[in-house]
Amino acid sequence: xxxxxxxxxxxxxxxxxxxxxxxxxxxxxxxxxxxxxxxxxxxxxxxxxxxxxxxxxxxxxxxxxxxxxxxxxxxxxxxxxxxxxxxxxxxxxxxxxxxxxxxxxxxxxxxxxxxxxxxxxxxxxxxxxxxxxxxxxxxxxxxxxxxxxxxxxxxxxxxxxxxxxxxxxxxxxxxxxxxxxxx
Amino acid sequence: xxxxxxxxxxxxxxxxxxxxxxxxxxxxxxxxxxxxxxxxxxxxxxxxxxxxxxxxxxxxxxxxxxxxxxxxxxxxxxxxxxxxxxxxxxxxxxxxxxxxxxxx
Numbered sequence: 001x002x003x004x005x006x007x008x009x010x011x012x013x014x015x016x017x018x019x020x021x022x023x024x025x026x027x028x029x030x031x032x033x034x035x036x037x038x039x040x041x042x043x044x045x046x047x048x049x050x051x052x053x054x055x056x057x058x059x060x061x062x063x064x065x066x067x068x069x070x071x072x073x074x075x076x077x078x079x080x081x082x083x084x085x086x087x088x089x090x091x092x093x094x095x096x097x098x099x100x101x102x103x104x105x106x107x108x109x110x111x112x113x114x115x116x117x118x119x120x121x122x123x124x125x126x127x128x129x130x131x132x133x134x135x136x137x138x139x140x141x142x143x144x145x146x147x148x149x150x151x152x153x154x155x156x157x158x159x160x161x162x163x164x165x166x167x168x169x170x171x172x173x174x175x176x177x178x179x180x181x182x183x
Numbered sequence: 184x185x186x187x188x189x190x191x192x193x194x195x196x197x198x199x200x201x202x203x204x205x206x207x208x209x210x211x212x213x214x215x216x217x218x219x220x221x222x223x224x225x226x227x228x229x230x231x232x233x234x235x236x237x238x239x240x241x242x243x244x245x246x247x248x249x250x251x252x253x254x255x256x257x258x259x260x261x262x263x264x265x266x267x268x269x270x271x272x273x274x275x276x277x278x279x280x281x282x283x284x285x286x287x
Contacts, residue, residue: 020224024217031216035209048212049219056220057227122205125198144199172195179193 008072016063023063027056030073034080040141041084043091051087055080074155081138081156088134128178136171143168 004025006014014022034052042048058079059066066075129137142148142156143164150168154161 020221023224024221027217027220031213032209035213035216036206039207039209039212045212048209049216052212052216053220053223057223060224061227119201119205121198122202125202144195145202147203176193176195179195 009068012063012066012072015060023060026059026072030076031056033073033077037077037080037142037146038084040145041087041137047087051080051083055083058083078156081142085134085138085157088137092134124179128175131178132171132174135167136174139164139167140171140175 006022006025008026008029011022011026015026031052034055035048038048038051038055042051055076059076062079066072129140132140138157139153142153143150148156150161150164153159153164157164159167
């Protein structure tokens with residue numbers, strides 16, 4: 001059977017048996033979902049590529065840990081969520097958050113125009129999201145932009161449902177406060 | 184009284200709806216992603232093999248140190264034995280022994 005017609009579980013088995021083409025097919029099949037989530041957190045094309053590659057590299061090396069009790073895609077999205085969170089934490093440690101206005105005034109050009117916001121209101125929202133803590137940003141992005149349910153977020157992040165609700169509430173309040181702040 | 188510099192209350196729900204509608208286009212970034220990914224995996228596997236060698240080499244350091252010490256001790260003993268033999272040879276040659284006494 002051609003690789004593109006085989007179910008994910010068979011491709012996982014084939015990858016574990018040493019068939020790298022099977023993993024390439026898995027990557028091809030699921031990359032859009034991974035890119036979709038990661039693009040909500042990446043600031044430019046290079047960051048986006050980096051996050052997505054790290055997701056699939058980890059999936060490849062930890063494939064033996066994938067238990068077949070949930071779909072492969074769900075397992076992959078859990079890795080994606082953790083990688084995005086790690087990325088937010090790393091960015092916060094290494095560089096202070098800079099507003100979009102300051103970046104544009106200093107001549108910054110996004111490496112990938114497709115990642116920049118096409119609307120001034122969205123630019124404001126993205127700048128405000130950048131000022132949230134990594135946990136707040138993660139939860140608000142998954143809940144409001146990716147339209148994931150509380151239960152799904154709990155499963156993706158490993159937090160309890162109550163924790164997700166509390167963090168989402170606080171994130172919303174923090175976001176409102178940031179956006180009301182005089183410029 | 185409201186602060187005149189403060190921004191009006193943002194309608195977060197409307198902003199989120201707008202953001203959902205404007206999903207970033209990642210099609211360019213996705214192009215040939217599998218090829219780049221497989222190349223990176225290949226590199227990682229190779230660096231993984233070399234890092235195993237590096238780990239093994241580090242673990243062998245105490246063994247190497249013991250070998251160097253043992254070799255050093257053995258060499259010292261051999262040299263001192265050779266010196267003793269040379270001294271005895273000097274005793275057999277009185278001229279050489281006289282010369283040694285002059286220096287001592």
